[in-house]
Amino acid sequence: MREIPRIIDNGNIGPVNSTLVPRYSGESTFALLPRLRDLETAGRSADIKIVGAPFDTGVSYRPGARFGPAHIRQASRLLRPYNPATDTSPFAQVQVADAGDMALNPFHIEEAIATVEHDALELTADGASLLTIGGDHTIALPLLRAASQRAGQPVALLHFDAHLDTWDTYFGADYTHGTPFRRAAEEGLLDPSALCHVGTRGPVYSKNDLDDDARFGFGIITSADLYYKGVEAVVTILRERIGDKPVYISLDIDVLDPAHAPGTGTPEAGGLTSRELLEMLRGLRGLNILGADVVEVLPSYDHAEVTGIAAAHACYDLLSLMADLRAAK
Numbered sequence: 472m473r474e475i476p477r478i479i480d481n482g483n484i485g486p487v488n489s490t491l492v493p494r495y496s497g498e499s500t501f502a503l504l505p506r507l508r509d510l511e512t513a514g515r516s517a518d519i520k521i522v523g524a525p526f527d528t529g530v531s532y533r534p535g536a537r538f539g540p541a542h543i544r545q546a547s548r549l550l551r552p553y554n555p556a557t558d559t560s561p562f563a564q565v566q567v568a569d570a571g572d573m574a575l576n577p578f579h580i581e582e583a584i585a586t587v588e589h590d591a592l593e594l595t596a597d598g599a600s601l602l603t604i605g606g607d608h609t610i611a612l613p614l615l616r617a618a619s620q621r622a623g624q625p626v627a628l629l630h631f632d633a634h635l636d637t638w639d640t641y642f643g644a645d646y647t648h649g650t651p652f653r654r655a656a657e658e659g660l661l662d663p664s665a666l667c668h669v670g671t672r673g674p675v676y677s678k679n680d681l682d683d684d685a686r687f688g689f690g691i692i693t694s695a696d697l698y699y700k701g702v703e704a705v706v707t708i709l710r711e712r713i714g715d716k717p718v719y720i721s722l723d724i725d726v727l728d729p730a731h732a733p734g735t736g737t738p739e740a741g742g743l744t745s746r747e748l749l750e751m752l753r754g755l756r757g758l759n760i761l762g763a764d765v766v767e768v769l770p771s772y773d774h775a776e777v778t779g780i781a782a783a784h785a786c787y788d789l790l791s792l793m794a795d796l797r798a799a800k
């Protein structure tokens with residue numbers, strides 16, 4: 472068979488050229504980007520790596536996020552190399568590659584968490600930036616451990632989610648998808664002066680949940696705040712809060728309204744549109760982004776790839792921010 476033609480721009484090996492090869496055929500890597508393994512075999516490395524974390528042992532309601540990485544990759548086949556919203560070509564600015572999936576033990580949460588931390592550190596040992604596609608939100612804890620270790624300091628956090636995820640325990644378990652940011656705060660991974668949830672909504676267990684959350688230092692822009700203030704005003708607030716601190720972005724796809732992301736584990740009514748989310752992400756240009764994740768995508772509850780497409784586009788705009796930052800350095 473003939474060699475698959477890729478787009479090579481600015482010396483970087485990009486996606487399969489989908490004007491020459493049907494984009495629905497062949498291996499499913501994120502945005503049809505090259506595999507990290509193949510780049511490394513050719514003696515090259517990547518500036519930004521995308522890795523899957525297929526894991527959903529930490530969920531409290533619908534299971535299925537273990538199939539999220541494959542679904543996001545499949546939905547990302549239609550992405551194109553130039554991003555008009557930011558006037559950037561992320562896959563030409565820097566080398567981006569798909570590192571495949573971590574091998575996470577579904578029967579042992581602590582072991583899976585340790586593997587995520589280990590693999591994230593290994594993938595970033597050469598200075599690369601990491602975008603992780605989940606997987607349930609449990610994985611944000613080891614990803615934050617790795618990010619703050621790399622940064623050598625507690626990190627700022629922008630957390631897009633319907634939920635706080637600063638709850639304490641479920642069934643006595645410390646490590647679940649509802650508890651990663653409480654554990655991260657307890658472990659000293661977070662800079663309490665630069666933390667914000669965005670898109671929060673829906674009932675919680677008690678008013679105390681909000682008091683605990685504020686005690687860890689989190690600010691909250693609820694979904695209703697965004698509706699009343701608008702994207703631009705919210706972006707200004709977020710930029711002021713984060714400043715130039717190294718920031719990790721954790722994006723639970725349930726931040727979107729179930730109309731925009733039905734395929735998720737703990738859906739809540741009254742959420743963001745995908746347009747609002749993408750516009751907010753674009754407003755974060757220039758922030759010192761250490762790494763990011765997009766989690767909680769469940770193909771079994773998705774329809775017509777609605778959630779997969781939203782997640783793939785959120786990943787694309789996160790990659791655009793990360794690539795632009797690295798290219799400017």
Ligand SMILES: N=C(N)NCCCC(=O)O
Pocket residue numbers: 531532608634636648649723725736737767
């Ligand atoms: N991280 C996500 N998606 N959800 C957390 C919800 C935890 C709960 O069942 O209360």
Ligand SMILES: [Zn+2]
Pocket residue numbers: 632633634723725726737767
């Ligand atoms: Zn959530």
Ligand SMILES: [Zn+2]
Pocket residue numbers: 608632634636648723767
């Ligand atoms: Zn979450």
